Amino acid sequence: MGGCVSHKKNKRYLGVVLFHLSLGCTVSIANAANEQFNDALAAANSGNLTRLDQDAIAMQNDVLGYYPEYFKLNTNLALQPASSIIQFAQKYPNSAMAEKLAADYVEEKVKETNYADAQPVLSYITNPDNAENCAIAQVRAKSGDPLVFAEYKDLWLSTNNNMPDSCMGLNRMMSSSPLMTTEDKQQRLWTQLRAGQIGLAASTAQSLGLNVSIAQLTQIQTNPLGYLWSAPKANDTDYAYLIFALGRLADSDLTAGLTAANRAAEGVPPAVQKYLYRTVAYIGGTTVLKNNFNRIVLNYFDASYGIPFSAEEAEIYARQAIRFGAWDSLIRAISVMGVTQQQESRWQYWLARADEQQADKSYKKQASTLYSDLANNGDDYYNLLAQEKIGQKYNRVDQAEPSADDMQRVNQDINFNRAFALRTIAAPASYANREWNWAVRQAYLKKDDGLLLAAAQKAANMAWYDRAIYAAERTVSRHNYNLRYLTPHQNAVVLHSGNVGLDPAWAYGLMRQESRFVANARSNVGAGGLMQIMPNTAKLVARQMGETYNPAALSDMNTNVRYGTYYLSMIQGQLNGNAVLATAGYNAGPNRALRWQPTDQPIAADQYVESIPLDETRNYVKNVMTNTIHYGAILGQGQQYISKWMKIIPLRSSSE
Template structure:
């Protein structure tokens, strides 16, 4: 490495004293002691540069950038420097970075963050040259980009976000709220669109947005009146007027507030309130009670009347979120015609999802006639070609089982050669090798996989996955192997580290090792050091309180450090899974839900009167995280049954009818 004369860097130690670092000496020492290449020595500088990246010392970062010039990580000091005062940077600096490091992870992040910053400041002109460099936007970033496009001459972008933003009442990023404000003034939003959003805002109790939209529509509302209604909705509803459009708005608002605080009272009043109002208002009053009841199951439990209220609201347009709640409530109670209507009310994009195709087939075959059954069989056959949760459910409906995976693709020398030259994967492995912070490591890895996926290069993805797997970097190996299109390697998708430990402890507490593996894969991707934001730790992500309970049950002292031990974590996790399975009717699906959301919740979600099919139970779980968790664990468990040589695999082995609470 050349000596620039900038031989020593001075900065502060954590204790406040100063230290000096010779970058040239650091690189030489690294090469001498580790036998590393110059590039690898340059990689090592990353962690030192990262430690001072928030110091605001641009000159120091310039020196680190020079020291890292031979590293694939050399763009990081410049990224950190630009990011320090991002809102003050000219767009030309961001564009220059993106052009010099094309299609890179940090160019993507810098560009997306810059657009968001400029949108917050209302500086759409500065953001405009940068939006073209944002290619993988999350929800907030996508709304920011859409705002820029709309404000700089592309109003048609608003139509793309109508279902995602205009009709959404769930919590949204501020950039999406801002996009909705732009839509408010757009001629693309028809009077019917405006009424649908107004009704949704009133139902959700979003008085500010409802007030602004109502004024725009020429039917001004009173915030004082809305505040008074919120304080005592039932008192207002006893004598609510129904003569004007404003009266109808206040009626929906009041019923929404009552349903949110006292669902049973809202149910008892809705029939009376629906009398003597226009048909669209009548339908939306029923929609209001049905939707709020369907989204407050954690507070109110399931209520069998809600699907019928959705039925009564049919004919008034559904938003995507309303249609899904309609479907789930109908699935829960086996109201199959309601399921068909709900799917029919979804967007074309929703309808094409395998989950709703599966449920449409499930509902259609209940009609019993040969045409309906034939249609359902055709849908199942199409979905059964997939190996995900709904594909496995479809296989079971067709009475198909499987005992093996397709022949695994083994990466070729050409695949490994492309891997060695791929700068995105080089960055990910370099960061991993120097124990860089996980957020940087994972961002580079995920970006590298995405770029290979966009190039349809399964061989490159699997070469990277194999190398990561061989390093014991299981979580990223799985992430990569899961994303191939035509060439697959299920050994990399479903690895079995610690196999004798998992099998022995599972067998000792009489649970299926494939189920334990399926849960572990979902919990931690076999990262022993995994920690969740709520404090769960280790391979099976055990909460400290749960570990204390298990230790007590097992008659041993609790040691918080033990959860970081592979052996103890698996022993405690399998024991706890077996324990709650025993508490939850012995049912693996209910126990899986209980492992994630708590056994008391999982028990409350069991039916009150008679058993229901396990797929109905899983789909009606009211917490999105837990609902997806159950599906993934069931899918994993089936595939691990093959890995462990357990013979014919059908998801019905785990997903049999769920009994009523006891």
């Protein structure tokens, strides 16, 4: 190998390494590139700008060569002139870190209320997240864009207490804008009072000329029932205190709040009366974990119909209507949503479900049209439900393959090359995933399915399963379902599923949702491995199986799959053998899944799923059911139908 040179300690750029690899030489990428990238990262973390300058020279021809420059600019980012950010973005156009640098810069400048410096950088941000969007909106508003506030009306009415600072700032900007009408501000005030947001409500009231006192709100909060017994009802300020008091009472004692609502609503204007009912209905609909389901909550939502709903309120109204099969109420709930919200596939599906229950044939015809549109527009959860409604079975196993040219192009694509290089050198996952997601986005925007399939195939070959799935899911017209629904560790999954009587399609469906096949995945609550098993769950399973619990064993793929499938089978047996209940129980705990069962009459599985009161679990069950259908097809089980898995949800036993 006369042309080979050892680079074991040489900090030469990755291009040299790739050249020697092409000659068949054995070289260590980790020592030629990892050392440089990690040196630059360490220098950035310690603020060593001199070292970053050295790394920038050493890495200038490297596929990862822009990182030292990025790290240096990102040091004291707020102190950088806008021209430096723009220069970087122009030097490295359409790159992940140019996008991130620009977005972070705008956020920093907005924190300083320095909108002038942020303005010229906006055009370099093409894929902002929620916080960045709010920062951009503030800059747009300051530049006189009159459309901004209309676009963010739902955000302005949101009562989410975990909103990013940039979104809180946008809300404050909207509050002081003359573009927001008196009606807009009154709706915001009432939602804030309903949510118990004392400071925000007092500020909004002031913008309406109302003297709503923080001290009085605080005093009411200590004894809301006592206040309601003798509450004055003479003016808008009194009505504000009344809404707040009823909301605080319902929040601490829903039964008392539901009982007090009628008395509170006596002798007040119709709009105020309706919002009093809205207040207890919303709180009842969002505290199901504590208070269980209550039909009176839906009655009060119905009583509140006729005044504007926020997006949050409309969704909770709809979910309560779904739970109780109140189809007229559901139609009303969907009718008060904004156009964008209404067009979501979930509400199109539920509108069809409500329409088909009507006696009028025109409604049934509309339901059929909605189902057909959904059935032919994808194969996610609601598409699969709609397909079955019109009698279609599912057996789609598209296997479009990337061409040799596609594979060559992915090897030449700078964005994918950065991602693969970072993965190869075991850089922090946050960098590798960011580059990968950016590369996928660029290919998706160009509808370059061949490039996406090639990237997914290459990632799958190197066991980078989660990113392979991420790319394969985003093809537009050429699809490969073997890549979208990968089946790693198939021998173990089939064996251990079969040992406990589980369909391996379900085990795979759950595993894909839990970990995307990242074997060392760890959740923020301590769950680990392919099937994300909690330590206490593992101890229980080990005891049930007559084994000694060993925490280290959970990191073993085989043990993790064996314990996960055993636990899923165990809770399925506890929950009427029902797959939907067991899936919900795997995520939220079997006791919760049981508590959410109906007590008056059985309900359809889709109603149960849609009314699950935890967002995470509700979406989890939908995704697992969808995955399971696809895996049934992938594993060669023939035509699939989602009702096979989504059986009627039986009554909860009176003894439970």
